[in-house]
Amino acid sequence: MTAIEVRGLRKAYKGHEVVRGIDLEVARGEVFALLGPNGAGKTTTTEILEGHRRRDGGEVSVLGADPGTAGSEWRARLGIVLQDADDAADLTVIEMVRHLAGFYPDPRPPAEVIELVGLTPKAKSRIRTLSGGQRRRLDVALGIVGRPELLFLDEPTTGFDPEARRLFWDLIRELAAEGTTILLTTHYLEEAEALADRLAVLAAGQIVAQGTPAALGGRASAGAKVSWREDGVLRTEQVPDPTPLIRKLVAADTDLSTLTVTRPTLEDTYLSLIGAHR
Amino acid sequence: MSGVFAPAPGRAPMRSVVASQIRMELTLTARRGEAVVLAMGVPLLVLLGAGLTEVTNVPGDDRLAFVVPGVLALTVMSTAFTGQAITTGYERSYGVLKRLGASPLTRPGLLFAKTAAVLGLIVLQLIVLAGVGLAVGWRPHFEAILPALGVTVLATAAYSGLALLMASLLRPEATTGAATLIYVLMLAAGGIMFAAPDLGTFGWFVLPLAAHAEALRQTLSYGGSVPTAIWLSLATWAVVFVTAAARKFRWE
Numbered sequence: 001m002t003a004i005e006v007r008g009l010r011k012a013y014k015g016h017e018v019v020r021g022i023d024l025e026v027a028r029g030e031v032f033a034l035l036g037p038n039g040a041g042k043t044t045t046t047e048i049l050e051g052h053r054r055r056d057g058g059e060v061s062v063l064g065a066d067p068g069t070a071g072s073e074w075r076a077r078l079g080i081v082l083q084d085a086d087d088a089a090d091l092t093v094i095e096m097v098r099h100l101a102g103f104y105p106d107p108r109p110p111a112e113v114i115e116l117v118g119l120t121p122k123a124k125s126r127i128r129t130l131s132g133g134q135r136r137r138l139d140v141a142l143g144i145v146g147r148p149e150l151l152f153l154d155e156p157t158t159g160f161d162p163e164a165r166r167l168f169w170d171l172i173r174e175l176a177a178e179g180t181t182i183l184l185t186t187h188y189l190e191e192a193e194a195l196a197d198r199l200a201v202l203a204a205g206q207i208v209a210q211g212t213p214a215a216l217g218g219r220a221s222a223g224a225k226v227s228w229r230e231d232g233v234l235r236t237e238q239v240p241d242p243t244p245l246i247r248k249l250v251a252a253d254t255d256l257s258t259l260t261v262t263r264p265t266l267e268d269t270y271l272s273l274i275g276a277h278r
Numbered sequence: 279m280s281g282v283f284a285p286a287p288g289r290a291p292m293r294s295v296v297a298s299q300i301r302m303e304l305t306l307t308a309r310r311g312e313a314v315v316l317a318m319g320v321p322l323l324v325l326l327g328a329g330l331t332e333v334t335n336v337p338g339d340d341r342l343a344f345v346v347p348g349v350l351a352l353t354v355m356s357t358a359f360t361g362q363a364i365t366t367g368y369e370r371s372y373g374v375l376k377r378l379g380a381s382p383l384t385r386p387g388l389l390f391a392k393t394a395a396v397l398g399l400i401v402l403q404l405i406v407l408a409g410v411g412l413a414v415g416w417r418p419h420f421e422a423i424l425p426a427l428g429v430t431v432l433a434t435a436a437y438s439g440l441a442l443l444m445a446s447l448l449r450p451e452a453t454t455g456a457a458t459l460i461y462v463l464m465l466a467a468g469g470i471m472f473a474a475p476d477l478g479t480f481g482w483f484v485l486p487l488a489a490h491a492e493a494l495r496q497t498l499s500y501g502g503s504v505p506t507a508i509w510l511s512l513a514t515w516a517v518v519f520v521t522a523a524a525r526k527f528r529w530e
Contacts, residue, residue: 050380052379052380052529071384072289072292072295072382072383072384072387073288073289073382075289075380075381075382076287076288076289076290076382077287077288078287078380080380080381082373082376082377082380089306089372089374090306090309090310091302091305091306091309095302095305099298099299099301099302100381102290102294102295102297102298102301103289103290103294103295103298103381103382103383104287104288104289104290104382105286105288105289105290106286106288139377142377146287146288146382147284147285147286147287148285148287149285149287174283175283177283178283178284178285179284179285180283180285
């Protein structure tokens with residue numbers, strides 16, 4: 001079953017096309033990441049899927065409905081963590097979470113949600129006194145309080161310290177393990193690699209690669225770089241499959257204490273993908 | 279599987295959603311209580327100034343019978359229109375509304391909640407101001423309170439609709455400027471401190487403040503009924519601006 005299906009999505013702002021024909025398919029229960037530099041169209045795409053923005057063209061189905069016309073019953077099945085909800089409200093954290101919880105029939109207990117995002121010490125603080133990272137964590141809390149079946153996370157960990165990011169990753173894994181479909185946009189490649197079942201790289205409004213983190217952009221078949229030191233000299237060979245070479249080295253009784261085998265990292269692949277489309 | 283992380287999506291009944299939003303609006307209003315008290319400063323000044331001294335010419339012999347209902351109407355406009363427009367304009371620019379837009383709360387739901395919350399606040403303010411009026415010698419006809427409340431609800435809806443429409447179309451600074459300007463113009467031309475320009479029935483349709491004030495005078499001060507033209511005027515204002523706001527309102 002598909003949670004999200006997008007065909008030929010287009011969107012322009014004042015004549016400038018920022019989304020130029022995107023096709024996407026996200027299965028139920030999947031964690032899908034949209035990667036891309038600033039201005040690639042990630043947020044616009046996400047906001048169209050959330051029903052926040054109108055599209056200029058293409059077909060979109062989210063949980064079986066068209067976000068452009070779906071009503072509040074449909075919206076209640078989504079959890080949305082906006083990128084720029086810079087809310088300076090005079091409510092406290094617990095009041096805001098409790099307020100949103102009141103919109104849903106079977107919400108997570110507000111105190112539990114606050115604990116899950118690590119904000120318990122700040123529960124009684126006014127929202128405008130929170131730091132940027134703490135506000136993001138509140139956004140995440142508000143996104144999950146209604147137990148959504150589809151969760152949108154638009155750059156959720158911006159401003160998180162490493163510990164908060166780990167806590168967030170654990171939370172996302174737990175949500176995914178129990179069946180929540182998640183669409184994540186992120187700048188952080190290690191985040192996409194750690195969380196996503198599949199990902200798509202967006203550059204200049206188009207998808208330039210799509211696949212599992214391990215296979216993205218031909219990464220799995222990109223071969224490996226084998227290096228070792230022989231008689232004090234650094235030797236490096238680029239091979240499609242390192243196995244025969246290493247076997248040969250072992251057979252020749254070469255000293256392999258300095259052997260390294262490296263494949264292109266997700267970052268290498270990503271940079272070469274978006275570099276080619278600038 | 280039904281662990282703590284399992285999805286259980288759905289929307290609470292729209293009534294609970296809106297009730298929750300009204301509670302939030304009232305909490306936020308209480309948090310800026312100083313602003314609410316300050317907003318009563320001008321009406322109070324007008325009440326005591328124009329009601330008890332001869333600084334302005336008012337029609338009739340009973341100054342308080344003319345001035346107090348006008349001050350009540352002015353307060354309704356100040357809170358439902360000026361205050362509402364400014365607060366909502368800034369909420370929009372701060373992203374508060376965008377967050378609500380991501381929730382199951384609908385546009386009409388939010389507009390209703392904002393109007394209901396502002397009506398609650400207005401009732402409190404009117405009780406205080408009417409109390410001051412009574413203390414200085416205003417003698418209202420309590421039996422005429424129902425039609426007076428009726429026109430007040432219509433006026434509140436009309437002002438609130440216009441406020442939310444403006445807050446949607448203009449930047450917050452422009453909203454603040456325009457809302458303040460309209461307040462001052464209405465205060466001058468609306469027949470509060472002195473008689474409004476005599477435009478007859480037509481005046482009631484262009485100056486909702488004058489229409490509302492006159493309706494409160496006819497009922498509370500003189501024990502009469504609300505002229506049909508005023509019902510019509512305020513109902514038209516309410517329907518037009520609430521509909522426009524529901525269509526044009528933007529979350530961000």
